[in-house]
Amino acid sequence: MEWFRKKTRDLAAGEKKDIPDGVWTKCKGCGEIITVISLKKNYWTCPKCDYHFRITSADYINLILDDGRLEEYDANMTSADPLVFRDTKRYMDRIAEARKKTGVNDAVICGIGKIDGREVSFAVMEFAFIGGSMGSVVGEKVARAIERSLQRKIPLIIISCSGGARMMEGVFSLMQLAKTSALLARLDKMKIPFISILTNPTTAGVMASYASLGDVIIAEPQALLGFAGPRVIAQTIGGELPPGFQSSEFFLEHGFLDSIVHRSKMRKAVITLLDYLAGPK
Amino acid sequence: MKEQDYLDFERPILELDRKIKEMRDLASAENLELSKEIELLERRRNRLRAEVYSKLTRWQRVQLARHPLRPYSLDIIQLAFTDFFELHGDRRFADDKAMIGGFAKLDEHRVMVIGQQKGRDTKQRQYRNFGMCHPEGYRKALRLMKVAEKFGLPIVIFIDTPGAYPGVGAEERGQAEAIARNIMEMAAIEVPIICFIIGEGASGGALGIGVGDRVYMLENSWYTVISPEGCAAILWKAEAGADPAKLEARRRQAAEALKLTASDNAAFEIIDKVVPEPPGGAHMDYEGTARIIKGELIQALNELKMLSPEELCNKRLEKYRVIGVYNE
Ligand SMILES: [Zn+2]
Numbered sequence: 001m002e003w004f005r006k007k008t009r010d011l012a013a014g015e016k017k018d019i020p021d022g023v024w025t026k027c028k029g030c031g032e033i034i035t036v037i038s039l040k041k042n043y044w045t046c047p048k049c050d051y052h053f054r055i056t057s058a059d060y061i062n063l064i065l066d067d068g069r070l071e072e073y074d075a076n077m078t079s080a081d082p083l084v085f086r087d088t089k090r091y092m093d094r095i096a097e098a099r100k101k102t103g104v105n106d107a108v109i110c111g112i113g114k115i116d117g118r119e120v121s122f123a124v125m126e127f128a129f130i131g132g133s134m135g136s137v138v139g140e141k142v143a144r145a146i147e148r149s150l151q152r153k154i155p156l157i158i159i160s161c162s163g164g165a166r167m168m169e170g171v172f173s174l175m176q177l178a179k180t181s182a183l184l185a186r187l188d189k190m191k192i193p194f195i196s197i198l199t200n201p202t203t204a205g206v207m208a209s210y211a212s213l214g215d216v217i218i219a220e221p222q223a224l225l226g227f228a229g230p231r232v233i234a235q236t237i238g239g240e241l242p243p244g245f246q247s248s249e250f251f252l253e254h255g256f257l258d259s260i261v262h263r264s265k266m267r268k269a270v271i272t273l274l275d276y277l278a279g280p281k
Numbered sequence: 282m283k284e285q286d287y288l289d290f291e292r293p294i295l296e297l298d299r300k301i302k303e304m305r306d307l308a309s310a311e312n313l314e315l316s317k318e319i320e321l322l323e324r325r326r327n328r329l330r331a332e333v334y335s336k337l338t339r340w341q342r343v344q345l346a347r348h349p350l351r352p353y354s355l356d357i358i359q360l361a362f363t364d365f366f367e368l369h370g371d372r373r374f375a376d377d378k379a380m381i382g383g384f385a386k387l388d389e390h391r392v393m394v395i396g397q398q399k400g401r402d403t404k405q406r407q408y409r410n411f412g413m414c415h416p417e418g419y420r421k422a423l424r425l426m427k428v429a430e431k432f433g434l435p436i437v438i439f440i441d442t443p444g445a446y447p448g449v450g451a452e453e454r455g456q457a458e459a460i461a462r463n464i465m466e467m468a469a470i471e472v473p474i475i476c477f478i479i480g481e482g483a484s485g486g487a488l489g490i491g492v493g494d495r496v497y498m499l500e501n502s503w504y505t506v507i508s509p510e511g512c513a514a515i516l517w518k519a520e521a522g523a524d525p526a527k528l529e530a531r532r533r534q535a536a537e538a539l540k541l542t543a544s545d546n547a548a549f550e551i552i553d554k555v556v557p558e559p560p561g562g563a564h565m566d567y568e569g570t571a572r573i574i575k576g577e578l579i580q581a582l583n584e585l586k587m588l589s590p591e592e593l594c595n596k597r598l599e600k601y602r603v604i605g606v607y608n609e
Contacts, residue, residue: 172605179602184465226452
């Protein structure tokens with residue numbers, strides 16, 4: 001499969017802080033100096049150490065879906081401000097900035113696409129939008145994605161990338177864990193497959209809801225996965241964290257992941273899994 | 282109540298209580314008839330308390346929710362229920378002391394009661410891990426819920442936690458998975474579930490046992506996505522080590538911004554009811570608090586027993602399905 005075969009959206013509009021520009025760059029994983037061209041050819045992963053640079057939601061659409069095509073739903077849904085929240089900034093200003101910066105309206109993109117010809121309900125989170133945080137919009141869009149799976153009896157694929165629930169919507173954000181998980185109970189009962197894909201990072205409220213509830217859960221290598229943030233844990237225990245703590249590899253070792261899959265093999269892995277879970281086409 | 286148990290905003294009440302005590306001591310020491318004067322002072326004290334309590338800030342309610350004398354799950358179970366038979370363990374790893382549960386009766390209703398449990402003194406607090414559950418606590422709760430479902434017992438849940446425990450072991454044993462699994466399973470349990478937030482309702486740690494047909498909050502409890510401390514640390518970078526007065530101010534500000542009180546949650550239609558506490562808060566009157574809670578539970582149980590398992594699950598899903606505020 002070619003990388004970025006089609007641009008379904010304006011990739012340039014999204015700021016890719018994690019992705020270097022220029023000719024050479026230093027790998028965040030191993031510190032080696034590598035060419036950006038080799039990185040790009042390698043799905044933005046380090047050819048030396050497999051460090052996965054963070055990519056955008058649009059990149060994942062291109063990576064996973066046939067022809068990089070997604071029939072997007074609920075694209076115009078935007079955050080309200082039920083708490084009239086203000087910290088050092090007003091929440092609504094934060095939202096406006098995030099929309100401008102990322103070119104998307106909130107932290108998840110949802111729709112219907114095909115994977116190797118098979119129709120799926122697809123959702124992918126956008127970390128650049130306030131840390132991929134889940135407020136009412138993310139919760140509602142994911143809920144509708146689950147409902148599309150239920151209605152059409154098609155598999156559900158969610159690619160998570162999130163620091164957790166969005167503080168600025170307070171208890172409304174917390175309730176999105178319940179909303180999405182309750183619908184997943186229905187999906188489970190209907191025996192419709194759900195593949196949860198975890199990328200760096202997937203933590204807190206998203207990890208403590210739909211991201212953990214896949215029939216099969218796979219993760220990119222070396223992603224930060226967990227419930228509490230490593231800083232909070234280090235503070236609580238008053239000491240150093242063990243090496244590799246809360247990585248994909250740690251999660252696999254402790255029995256909470258089915259498999260770690262390199263980004264270059266992710267699409268193929270999903271195709272294989274769908275063949276088992278949803279039957280031959 | 283000892284003087285150290287008065288909260289800062291209760292200072293004026295403490296002053297009057299001191300006077301009342303002095304007067305009582307004097308009366309008994311000198312054998313004087315001061316009951317009229319004492320009664321007058323007590324009435325003044327009650328009026329003052331009612332006034333102070335009628336305009337509590339959100340941060341003050343957080344203090345009340347964490348009051349060292351606040352009744353905990355086992356206190357309420359002891360006073361409101363009979364024949365409590367405690368059940369232990371998650372049958373996987375351990376018995377989490379921060380999560381308790383077992384069979385109990387509320388008058389003629391046989392139920393499964395589950396709750397987060399805090400400790401009263403230093404030793405107990407450690408034993409109960411400050412009410413912070415590990416994954417085994419959530420799995421224990423789910424196991425008991427499944428027993429209840431199997432034998433047709435309604436489930437009563439008391440929520441009181443500063444958060445799920447953030448530790449190495451908790452992560453190794455899948456804290457996120459345990460909470461996610463509970464939330465999903467609770468949505469489909471085919472017996473009534475009544476959740477009662479009696480103190481602190483911190484985030485996923487609370488929601489991990491918090492999906493129900495009825496969700497009630499005691500008047501001075503709090504429930505939101507993060508503690509004021511966590512929120513202040515992340516959004517204002519206000520962390521331990523900072524100037525204490527500034528830190529306190531940020532936390533107060535976070536509590537206000539989060540709109541985390543029972544009445545906030547009722548206004549947002551997240552919970553079904555704010556349940557009033559006795560004058561001066563639940564810690565002033567355990568029996569009164571237990572009586573109020575018992576009344577609410579029995580009423581809810583009687584209402585919910587009219588519903589078929591299918592109706593229960595459909596309504597429960599619908600209850601959560603509609604929560605969220607957005608533009609489109
Ligand atoms: Zn590298």
